[in-house]
Amino acid sequence: MGAAHLVPAADHSAAEAYFFDDDGGVRLPASWRVQSWNGSSYVDVAEASGYPIAANRYNLVTFNAVSTTRLRVLMASGAGSVGLLEVKAHAQPPGPGPTNPPSSGWNPPSNLVTPLDEVWRHQEQTYNNGNLYGFRNYGWDQLFANGGYINYCVRWESSATVTAAQRDQIHAALARQYNKWMDVMVGHNGFPYTEVPVRVVGWAVRDRTQLQWSDNSVDIYVNDIRENAPQCAAPCGRFFNQNGQYPNCPGGAARHYDQSLWLTDGFGAGHGGDWGQRLPREYFMDNINATDMYALLHEIGHTYGLDDFYELTPTGQSRFIMKALTSNSITEFDRWMLRDWWRHLKSRYGY
Missing domain, CATH: 3.40.390 (Collagenase (Catalytic Domain))
Structure with a gap:
C-alpha cells in the first residue's frame, strides 16, 4: 500500500488521479481511495462516488465536502509498481455542471x-x-x-x-x-x-x-x-x-x-x-x-x-x-x- 499526498488545502469535494500503464513494470493500481486528515489521523472521505481505474487519463471521484489541511491518495499495487502521474484536488467537481457552469460564449473581463x-x-x-x-x-x-x-x-x-x-x-x-x-x-x-x-x-x-x-x-x-x-x-x-x-x-x-x-x-x-x-x-x-x-x-x-x-x-x-x-x-x-x-x-x- 502506498500513499501520494496532495498539497495542503481547506475545502474539497473531488479529486482526480492520473494513472498510466507502460505494459512493463509500471501498472495500474489494484485499488485506490482518498483520505483526509482529521487532526490526528487520516480517514476515508465520506460518500465517495467510486474509484475508477483507467489507464492514461484522469480518474475522478467526488465525495462529501471536507475541510482539512491535508488530503492523500492511498493506493494498493497491482501487477507492478503503480503508475501515478498526478493527483488534482478540487473544491468543486471539474468541468461543466450545476456548480461549475460552462461559459456561454466570449466574455472576457x-x-x-x-x-x-x-x-x-x-x-x-x-x-x-x-x-x-x-x-x-x-x-x-x-x-x-x-x-x-x-x-x-x-x-x-x-x-x-x-x-x-x-x-x-x-x-x-x-x-x-x-x-x-x-x-x-x-x-x-x-x-x-x-x-x-x-x-x-x-x-x-x-x-x-x-x-x-x-x-x-x-x-x-x-x-x-x-x-x-x-x-x-x-x-x-x-x-x-x-x-x-x-x-x-x-x-x-x-x-x-x-x-x-x-x-x-x-x-x-x-x-x-x-x-x-x-x-x-x-x-x-x-x-x-x-x-x-x-x-x-x-x-x-x-x-x-x-x-x-x-x-x-x-x-x-x-x-x-x-x-x-x-x-x-x-x-x-x-x-x-x-x-x-x-x-x-x-x-x-x-x-
Whole structure:
C-alpha cells in the first residue's frame, strides 16, 4: 500500500488521479481511495462516488465536502509498481455542471477586451506570413485530430544516461505543465474536453545504452539524425504527416507523435512551434518537480498559436508568460489569449 499526498488545502469535494500503464513494470493500481486528515489521523472521505481505474487519463471521484489541511491518495499495487502521474484536488467537481457552469460564449473581463483585440489584430496581420487561418497544424489541430489527447516523442540530444525512473519523471513533468494550459479551456465556450492525456510514445537517442530500461513502454529510435540531433521516425510524426495518416510508422498509428520534447545539452534558449518544444536539458531536469516550468509553458503557448511580444505591448499588460521573462506562470491575460484562439478556430472542428 502506498500513499501520494496532495498539497495542503481547506475545502474539497473531488479529486482526480492520473494513472498510466507502460505494459512493463509500471501498472495500474489494484485499488485506490482518498483520505483526509482529521487532526490526528487520516480517514476515508465520506460518500465517495467510486474509484475508477483507467489507464492514461484522469480518474475522478467526488465525495462529501471536507475541510482539512491535508488530503492523500492511498493506493494498493497491482501487477507492478503503480503508475501515478498526478493527483488534482478540487473544491468543486471539474468541468461543466450545476456548480461549475460552462461559459456561454466570449466574455472576457472588461479590462482585457482592448488588449485582447490588439493581440488578435496583430496576429491576423503578421502570423505565419498572413496565413493564420490557413495553417492546419496548430496544437489545436493535433488535439482534435486525436479526439482529445496528445502524443509526444522525446529527442534526447545529450550523452547523459536516463533511468526508467527519470523517464517517468520527465513524462509526469511534461503532462503536468501541458495540462496547465489545457485546464484553462475546461468548461469554456463549448470546449469539449475535461482532460487531455499527454502520452510519451517514443524516445530518440544516439546510443541505445543511454536508456537504462528494457521494457517496451515506448518505441526507441537510435541514431536517426536530423538537425544534428536524434530524431524519432519521420513516418510517425505529425509534422511530417499532417494528413493524420501513419501507414509506415513502425509502431502503428497509435504510436504516432504529435509533438517532440527536444532536450539539448547546453542549449541557451527555448523554442516552440507546431513540431513541439526545445529546451536546455539541464534546465528541464533541474526543474522537473517545479510547480511552474516557465520555459516549457511559454513554448507550449507557441504550439497553440500564442505569439511572442517583441513588437507589441498590449494596453495595460506588461507581465504575462508569453511576454518573455516577465512572469513565471500563466496569467489571466494568457488564459484569455488562449481562449481567443479557440473562439476563432473552433468552427473548423465543428463547434
